[in-house]
Amino acid sequence: MRETAPVLCVENVRKHYVSRKKHRMRDGRVVRKAAVKSVDGVSLTLFDGEILGVIGESGCGKSTLGRLIVRLESPSDGKVLYRGTEAETLYKKDKLAFRRTTQMVFQNPFETFDPRYTIGKTLIHTLRLHRIGADDAERISLISAQLEQAGLTPAKRMLARYPHEMSGGQLQRVSIIRSLMLGPEVIVADEPVSMLDISMRADIINLLYASARRERVGLIFISHDISLTRYISDFIAVMYLGNIVEYGKASEVVGRPMHPYTKVLVSNSPSADPLETRQPIMIIGEPATPIDVPEGCVFSPRCPEAVPECAFEKQELRGIDHRLIRCSRV
């Protein structure tokens, strides 16, 4: 799969926000202005038709990373490259063309549609904006074909509906179709199924999976659901406090986690199989805020395998056994 050049390269990207609230740091100091290091030096590559899962707890920076990739946020430092050209340059040159290259699917589909527009109007508007299709009749037939392919039948009735008349699962499928119709090279799906009932989830997952495989779209699947991410992804990146702590093939990262944090995360994710006997690793505390990150290894204060040196040694990603791990003790 990886013989060609990557479609997306993220090089050492950082995003620091400024918080102007009072914060008490770990050493007792109270500061009025603090840097929130949401994403703190992330690098990754994505090839055509590849699915990369990003997992981690809330606050680990996975959503910010997604927003940086589609340039809803601009990075404080580092580069996002599409086929070798910086996203910033592409975006400044032609915003619409850039949006056609990369699309995002959000968590709550009810917030991504205008409640006063019918589905048909929203979709036609999108195509018209991007000058796809000669006239509205052609656009409607394009849209109908896509809707029916995704199981939204009859397309004619779907087009006449308003967002509130659809179920969350149907609307999320429409929002994925809306992205796919622009022929993107990269789609970032940020928790696309966490709002939906289990009986609807499969349709979304199958549609995303098919689009990556059939249309060769590079997909970044951001989720906190580990078993689902493992199911859909080729590769998985595990994030903790703005850093990737482990990266590798999906089945290997989840099947044989090596980084202590991945071990904790995997062992604590509940399984739908009642016969599963995995024992969750107990851990103290909850994720620190990205405001006052530890000096050495960011996971060291909670790490069950930490030794005193971990608090001072800055950890780098190292390649071991076809994967990348940010821990010197592995």
Add this chain to the structure above:
Amino acid sequence: MTLLSIRDLCVDYLAQDRTVRAVDRFSLDIPKGESFGIVGESGSGKSTLILALMGLLSKRKALVTGSALLDGADLIAMSEDERRAVRWKKMSIVFQNAMNSFSPVHRIGKMMQDIYFAHCPDSAKAERRTRMEELLGLVGLPPRVCDLYPHELSGGMMQRVNIALSLMFNPELLIMDEATTALDVVTQTQILKEIAQLEEKLDITRVMVTHDISVVASSCENVVVMYAGRCLEVGSVKTVLTKPAHPYTKGLIGGFPAEDEEGSDEEKRPLTSIPGTLPDLGAVPAGCIFEPRCDQSADACKSASVNLASLDDGRKVRCRRYGG
């Protein structure tokens, strides 16, 4: 010994021009010491059922019929005064949104002591304070939490405070309504594990209401599958979730990837979903409630109503194909 025995519980919401039956003839026996998970999608009536049991539904808006015997006392027929004696002491509940369960302008300790004071007006101040710290200790929080405000705690800590609160008068029945849903996976599992330990120590029977099958699979002994206000399948977690009988349960489990699957494309079993949406509960069909979405429906399913039928392995299923 049966702790809670629910018989033919119905809840009708009274809308302006019609009634909507959110829970329909629900019956369940919960033996002492056995944990139950109630799973269902949004709109399946699982929360309504719990609110009816707790007596938290407004009489003007909802009509509750049937009976629910907790240690012989009927929760549905009780007067408000009698119910007050049962709440917290015999049964308590933990809700989903931990932050919203507390006043943002009072310290945690103050609010906890208020509740204690309301139920034990004769207690001394020092006694109340000791009991609070003892409770916080149970859920792994330091005593200083008493002097903090809700916004100073994380979501996981807040939910721990809520659990401590629910354990204040050693209830026999602990109901958790999506109590861990808003938490991160790691925090969720840690709290569930702590609860399991407390359950044994304090002899509590737990009922978990959730939409997440994996939470039930990993933390409960029995499972009730609810759909459109009805119980479709009930039995031990090990039988129901490994060999589901009802087509709806099968459909739900089909939405989960199997654990041991390897990543290659050919082997991947496509996830399955259930077509269609929940029926309108104001106008339910005559036959099986799940028939319009069922992939194994026959003509007989459309007309005859189905009842729960017991199977040899101890579970009960509401499906015509199993004799219901």
